Amino acid sequence: MELFAAMEREDYEEVLFCQDKASGLKAIIAIHDTTLGPALGGTRMWTYATEEEALVDALRLAKGMTYKNAVAGLNLGGGKTVIIGDPHTDKNEAMFRAFGRYIQGLNGRYITAEDVGTTEEDMDIIHQETDFVTGISASYGSSGNPSPATAFGVYQGMKAAAKAAFGSDSLAGRTVAVQGVGNVSFTLCKYLHEEGARLLVADIHREAVNRAVEAYGATAVDPGEIIGADCDIYAPCALGATINDESLPQLRAKVIAGAANNQLKEPRHGDALHQMGIVYAPDYVINAGGVINIADELNGYHKERAYKQIARIYDSITRVLEISRLKGIPAYAAADQLAEERISLLRNSRSTFLRNGQHALSRR
Incomplete structure (x- = not known):
């Protein structure tokens, strides 16, 4: 796959490849659009046949989250993570701790949650490394299983x-x-x-x-x-x-x-x-x-x-x-x-605001 060409076609903002040799972590975080706010989307763990299949899934799901959050009226953008591995046999604490550190490194641009192959308990482990995770246990004041x-x-x-x-x-x-x-x-x-x-x-x-x-x-x-x-x-x-x-x-x-x-x-x-x-x-x-x-x-x-x-x-x-x-x-x-109209409206409004601000500065 020509990655930048694929990103350009659907206007993806960022793709992050994460690996931790000791724990076996191989993850792809895809951030599609943050016009409405930070990207929110779950972490899926699946036995993908190839790395390209995993990447395609991450990209497709991230765009879906942009549209889902937009139509739902949320002030959130769309992102998604896929972890390559068998959720029944390959999970370990170190893997999700390492993944949590990658999320923390994005400094709030992406917020994760559980998805296919991951659980509330997995989110609790991620939460030990970052606050940018939802769907954690109710004992943390969360909503729990969605x-x-x-x-x-x-x-x-x-x-x-x-x-x-x-x-x-x-x-x-x-x-x-x-x-x-x-x-x-x-x-x-x-x-x-x-x-x-x-x-x-x-x-x-x-x-x-x-x-x-x-x-x-x-x-x-x-x-x-x-x-x-x-x-x-x-x-x-x-x-x-x-x-x-x-x-x-x-x-x-x-x-x-x-x-x-x-x-x-x-x-x-x-x-x-x-x-x-x-x-x-x-x-x-x-x-x-x-x-x-x-x-x-x-x-x-x-x-x-x-x-x-x-x-x-x-x-x-x-x-x-x-x-x-x-x-x-x-x-x-x-x-x-509906989704595209809401995103475009805010994007255009923001661009107009920035242009007006620049004009005001240039007149001083």
Whole structure:
């Protein structure tokens, strides 16, 4: 990869490669845009096949955080870290302490949190080296695991998408096919079950499926069949790119609303959903509950205040879908437009302020 060319295409500000031979740390911190404020984005640990694959993932996720934070109304930019390694076998205290020192060296330009493959306990270790970390244990005055907040936001966004598709935001009697039953989606299933939705669940881990079946009366579905299941709403809550050339012809749902990142394999798949008349709740808008929750820590965490803002994801999805309808553009494009307009407005305002300040100085 020609790194500077890749950065220039999407206007990334900074990429930092971090290594610590003693602990085995190999990490990439990508900072996409800090127009709205310091870059906030989690640390993902994954067994990437190549270093280039890890870099591509870091860049893609960092840009996604810029857009997520912008549409969520946060005064934060976008960044992301990927650590190359197996989260089950390669972790050690020294690794996260070393990583914390790298974050501290950025002096607040980047704030991290947990993500796929990292935990609240990992964030506590990072916190020993830097204050620029969120999602740490409640004993430090933090919000802890952001999964419940993410689930609450997805639930609110799903109701808004249902209203756009069916004329009512009630999920009672609706069939929701949930792909992946991790921490976020298990809590999401709780909200759906309590409202009276019928749940279909699939996961590569059978114990996760069994837990949802026992707790919420869900029906187990084979992972390979969940996308094509007869349902009202498809909720992708595992890894991304499940909306692709192979899955599009199988879809029977009228709504796609889930917690997974990067649900569209390519933008053209979002175009196809629009043409098919399927209501799509853009991933980075609907799954912003976790980042809204941890961002509240920066002001001294207050759960009621945080959840009040998370509930506004309902309004954000409504606004995105309304723009999509009025302009005749795909929902993902409407969401991107909202994010880009907010960033451009502040960037232009800042540039005007600086120019005016320079003119004032030159007249003295």
